[in-house]
Amino acid sequence: MYPAPFEYYRAETAQEATELLSKHVGAKILAGGHSLVPAMKYRVAAPSALVDIGRLNLNYITAAEGVLKIGALSTHATVASSDVVKHNCAIIAQGAAGIGDQMVRNRGTIGGSLAHSDPQADYPTLVTCVGATIKTSSGKSYNADTFFKDMLTTALEENDIITEITMPVYGSGTGGFYYKIPHPASGYAVAGAAALVTVEAGICKRVSLVVGGATVNPVRAVEAEAYLVGKAPTSENIKAAAAMVAQVIKNPMGDGYASGAYRTHLAGVASERTLVEAVHRAA
Amino acid sequence: MAKLVGQPIKRVEDPRFIQGRGGYVTNITLPGMASVAIKRSPVAHARIVSIDASKAEALNGVIAVFTGKDLIDGGTGKLPCGWNVPNIKVPDRWAIQPVGDKVRHVGDAVAAVVAESPYIAQDALDLIEVQYEELPAVIGAKSAASNKTLVHDSVADNITYTWPLGDHAAVEQALAESDTVVTLDLTNQRLIPNAMETRAAVAQWNRYTEEMTLWTTSQNPHPIRLLLSAFTLGIPENKLRVISPDVGGGFGSKIFHYPEEIIVPWIARKIDRPCKWVATRSEASVTDSQGRDHVSTAKLGLKNDGTITGLFVETHADMGAYISTFAPLIPTAFYVCLLSGLYKIPSIYCNVVATMTNTVPVDAYRGAGRPEAAYLVERLMDLACRKLKMDPIAFRRHNFIKPSEFPYQTPVAMMYDSGNYDGLFDKAIASSGYHELIAKRDQARKEGKIAGVGIAGCIEASGPAPSKVAGALGSAVGFWESAVIRMHPTGKATLFTGAHSHGQGHETAFAQIISDELGIPMADVEVVHGDTGKVPFGMGTYGSRSLSVGGSAIVKAAEKVRTKMIKIAAHQLEAAVEDIVFDQSTGKAYVKGSPAKSKGTFDMTFAAYTAHNLPDGLEPGLEENSFYDPANFTFPNSCHIAYVEIDSGTGRVDLQQYCAVDDVGNVVNPMIVEGQITGGIAQGIGQALYEYGAYDSDGQPQSATFMDYAMPRADCFPMIHTDRTVTPSPHNPLGVKGAGEMGTIAATVTAANAVMDALAPMNISHLDMPLTPEKIWSAINKK
Amino acid sequence: MGQWVSITVNGKNYTREVEPRTLLASFLREDLGLTGTNIGCDSSQCGACTIHMDGMAVKSCTVLAVQAHGTVITTIEGMAVNGKLHPVQQAFWDQHGLQCGFCTPGMIMSISYMLAQHPNASELEIRHQLEGNICRCTGYQNIVKAAMQARDELHHEHHQHMQEQH
């Protein structure tokens, strides 16, 4: 399987990349290539040109003043092993460590994953959970909660390049966890749930619970979140909260491996398990 | 030299593979080589109205585009069936379906492109325009028989053959007189073999000598050459050389004769350039013959004391869109004839209805018929235990064929050679800590977990034999094997074997045998296989036959070599032949009583070639052959035990412990045997828990990539514990039985039984494989 | 419409003109004749094509040759040094970690990288980290054993190395 022919341009700066993109109609951004190249091999994608942004200076991770900044070209492996991420927003590192396999993690980038917005991908769920902001080369900022629009579709404008993802850091008292139920063949999430829980004096102060995999875009389990806030994180309360997750799952996707009903159920299972672990980590 | 047979000798073939020097077909590059790609049908059933290749032909770098008509007009023939059961209807199958004819499965070939590079060839495929008149797809092994649409006009009711065996009336009577009858309706799902190397073919035409060389990823190059010569390509055998170099796994799927083995050499001769075709994985998923796909109903008659009285089975076997080379053998002799399992079953009747559907052809896949039989029999045994509230081991023991009863004639044609099934179970129970597993399960259940222990005792018939019987059953080929041992003047040996290694380690195991037989170091033995230009003839490797049949031929040929060497030594030592002792541990020959004065291998082989001093009447040279035709199958048997726990939230099965005790007779290389068993187990568990080559009602494959078709990964298994009992096969000089398929045969049902045991407290008696999380979760929650 | 790439493979620099769509796996296999890197799938799942690029294991079927411009690559052919097998290669041989050998180069490249990242990987971690490599022959058992042998051997080598330095 080989891609159809295309022109190739290697950009050295974001500005150059933007220029190349606007100059070549039908051109696409190439980052790690781990969603785009497989699609091109199957010829479900056949861009006339690729603008390779792989060498832009967007491979960095910093934390300052309560904000963690991850350059869009940071690979999943970099994020997963980054001490800065582990200290400031551990859930992101833990989630990144479960994407694909070690080879995929060495090439795939956070920016690429978010731009691609695969329904079964992990990052969209993760960044929505932590309330990340997605920044672009044109100076736009998107709230993760409203960034993912549909199947493989985001709010990103044509030719705009994701440059940075920022997110609030969290420390002791808050725990986060991503529980993924992977497909046995593809490794992508059949269902995945990300939770961030702040516990103060035995009571849940803040809860963020987002589930992905079952629907085209990740969804926030608002009822479950509201239910838990102000309550003790007991297993009964968590169970009850997880039982509410199904309410937010509209039009679940189904296939031969997992029906929509089953995915909806799994979203609840993953939610319960991830909440338990998040609470545990908050301690 | 210590005896090598029985030792875990490290494989001599490994250094090339671990350093990236495996000689696979796909690695071959020849000067001037062109690339072939095949245009395939995206629909399951349609009439080909027209093909317009003009745009493709106009593409820079495209050499030519050929259609089915070009190949037919060019002298290629229909793909034959190599196993003709009585009254079978074998529909026409061309290498490429011509315009006016139909495509009959997604992936059926409609045109071939040859271009300067594989990239351009793929570009050209996108430019070929094919007009189809779509027809309804025939899907489902059983429902095909009542479908109004015909896959082939020549096959009425979509039934290519029926194959009844056994005394129907006797079984009906036995069931009627039973205290109780256990019924089971099951589907044994379609599998995709997925050897990691996809199929490939390289062909080179020699315009000077008019000889064709075809490199192909085949498990049996000689039969492929025979079929190409006699039926499909029309190049005589003496002008056609077929080479299967290193082959990256087969599991049955590379036994068969495939269209590309016709297309690629045909084009190479046509354009007078070497040509290469390598299947993409997506192509492999819709063109490699697939496995299993049975729909069965079974009834087992029982007395209240647990005695089995009779077994009735009706099976619909899906053959797919065409009859693949050995397809009719699989659900017949390889399946029905194994339905007696390890048990005395007074009467058995099975009727097989083989149907055609708009799916990829089905043929042998690791185990081939025998896992289907073992699955059916051992699922029934568990259901019988449940019904009678008997212990699964006590029940099985009660019905075992006892050691004193061998040779044992089953009601389904097989004559079992030997076995000690109680001993086998004793060992498995001890090795696995069966009783502790039961205790662990019971404890887990007390803690609210879903846990189960599965046990199964399985029989395999390996090394199909003898040729005469095979012929009577419909085989177009023999089941003997050949070996030629060429002793070189310097005392080194080359073995030419008709068996073929695609991972089984023949280069090592066969050299071990020769080393022991002739007393020369393994390093002095070269094993040659997979080349019709070098090996006189051979049947290749499948059905776990290489060692029992091919290995026996080696022993016989070595015997002849020794005999001649002894004659030479006797002459040199001026003694009578009867007085010569040939020491197999050193390769030295001496006169009885005086070992000090001996002749070494070199003395004898060198003399054979100089011929200066040979006994009168003895021909020079030292090369001997044997064509060994075994008297019977061998009957490996096994007892496997598994412990599983099931995640009640997701329904996911966690295989926590697995123990396999197998009787494969004598063992030449225990390391290789263990590797074969664990590898086989992985594929068996793959079927039980993960794999399914599904089609939708339009005949669209639902798992045609590795993104969808779930094969087990490393984290699906615990360390598997393997152990052995040894009852040597009386039928061959090595006393060996097959080892390549036992793991798969036993593991499928062992894992399934473990899961069903786990679900027993919920009154779930049977679920079809694969036992995926959703299926289990739905059953638990009665969804 | 060619694109020039300059890539160091197994210690040797190659500068070649390639079509942009050339996959790194094809570049290695066809342009450089390094056929040890195998191709087992078209969905980036099987790992047979795994190589090291700038020290990191990657699936060369999912990287364009142009993306590899300027990188340093090791393939299976470059693992043995002066005829001495890499500990992972040796372990595959010792433990019967291969049958047909088709997945083996990718497995060896994947495991050697894994052990560099996780020198103390447990059996379970090894099994888990192997999720990107499919073997259809062995049932993984002996591959996992080989990885464990190599892990221990690399430890041993590491200690010896440290001792020599002191």
Ligand SMILES: Cc1cc2nc3c(=O)[nH]c(=O)nc-3n(C[C@H](O)[C@H](O)[C@H](O)COP(=O)(O)OP(=O)(O)OC[C@H]3O[C@@H](n4cnc5c(N)ncnc54)[C@H](O)[C@@H]3O)c2cc1C
């Ligand atoms: C075998 C395999 C298994 C995988 N398993 C998982 C998994 O379990 N979970 C998971 O989440 N993902 C998985 N992935 C996907 C992987 O994470 C991809 O790397 C990721 O989705 C895309 O990142 P990339 O850098 O490779 O993007 P590319 O493939 O280069 O690009 C993807 C898309 O995003 C666009 N794009 C890329 N970067 C930017 C940017 N900075 N700004 C704007 N647009 C951009 C591209 O134009 C393209 O349309 C898997 C991939 C493979 C091959």
Ligand code: FES
């Ligand atoms: S060939 Fe690269 S992952 Fe399969």
Ligand code: FES
């Ligand atoms: S050894 Fe054959 S695929 Fe792994």
